[in-house]
Amino acid sequence: MRKKIVAGNWKMNLNYEEGQKLTSEIVNMYKDENIKDVTVVLNPPFVHLFPVKKLIGNTPNLFLGSQNCSEKAAGAYTGETSASMLKSFGAEYVILGHSERREYFKESNELLTAKVRQALDNGLTPIFCCGEPLEIREAGTHEAYVKNQLTESLFGLSAEDFAKIVIAYEPIWAIGTGKTASSDQAQEMHKALREHLASKFGQEAADNTSILYGGSCNPGNAKDIFSKVDVDGGLIGGASLKSRDFMDIIKSF
Numbered sequence: 240m241r242k243k244i245v246a247g248n249w250k251m252n253l254n255y256e257e258g259q260k261l262t263s264e265i266v267n268m269y270k271d272e273n274i275k276d277v278t279v280v281l282n283p284p285f286v287h288l289f290p291v292k293k294l295i296g297n298t299p300n301l302f303l304g305s306q307n308c309s310e311k312a313a314g315a316y317t318g319e320t321s322a323s324m325l326k327s328f329g330a331e332y333v334i335l336g337h338s339e340r341r342e343y344f345k346e347s348n349e350l351l352t353a354k355v356r357q358a359l360d361n362g363l364t365p366i367f368c369c370g371e372p373l374e375i376r377e378a379g380t381h382e383a384y385v386k387n388q389l390t391e392s393l394f395g396l397s398a399e400d401f402a403k404i405v406i407a408y409e410p411i412w413a414i415g416t417g418k419t420a421s422s423d424q425a426q427e428m429h430k431a432l433r434e435h436l437a438s439k440f441g442q443e444a445a446d447n448t449s450i451l452y453g454g455s456c457n458p459g460n461a462k463d464i465f466s467k468v469d470v471d472g473g474l475i476g477g478a479s480l481k482s483r484d485f486m487d488i489i490k491s492f
């Protein structure tokens with residue numbers, strides 16, 4: 240059975256006090272509001288990881304994740320953070336291949352293969368992001384484009400490693416724009432991706448893979464999007480910075 244997952248991506252937002260306040264609110268609401276069967280992941284910037292983990296503690300089903308990791312194991316790579324460091328500070332998940340990293344930091348499908356390897360070798364669950372820009376959507380080649388991202392970065396994995404991957408489909412034209420993909424557009428792509436994964440790893444493995452939707456997801460549209468059969472949760476940017484909104488999204492299943 241695949242997991243329902245809601246992951247918050249803080250991006251490069253919040254100072255120390257703001258991060259602590261947001262986390263405390265989420266942890267308290269999470270405990271009070273009797274959330275069931277949803278895995279929740281907070282993905283703050285690197286400097287927040289340790290203090291956020293302290294607040295999360297051992298709350299069941301509430302996990303820490305990072306927004307990136309190095310493709311290298313260790314060494315003279317100034318400014319980088321390794322997967323093994325993340326794990327040692329309590330992270331369980333890592334977002335890889337977010338479109339902002341692909342665009343602004345030129346992360347290629349090939350580079351992401353190495354990052355996925357580092358994550359898996361260090362016991363982190365990759366939340367592997369994929370998604371098409373507007374011009375590809377308008378040209379009608381979006382399914383081929385996104386399938387290719389998965390093929391190039393993930394199809395070299397063993398079945399055992401692939402079983403640990405979470406996918407996040409995030410159409411770039413919907414990220415931070417307020418323009419969500421319709422729930423039907425999300426379902427259409429998620430179904431196509433699941434079929435693509437089945438063609439390589441088999442139907443059972445594909446059926447067990449959580450595929451999250453991301454892009455302007457909010458408390459007003461999450462229920463509709465999460466109701467689709469191939470949508471297993473969300474990767475939430477802007478709305479994850481407000482505790483009430485984030486909790487309402489978690490409660491939209």
Ligand code: PGA
Nearest residue numbers: 414415454455475476477
């Ligand atoms: P958004 O961001 O929810 O602010 O659109 C989603 C993401 O980039 O992960």
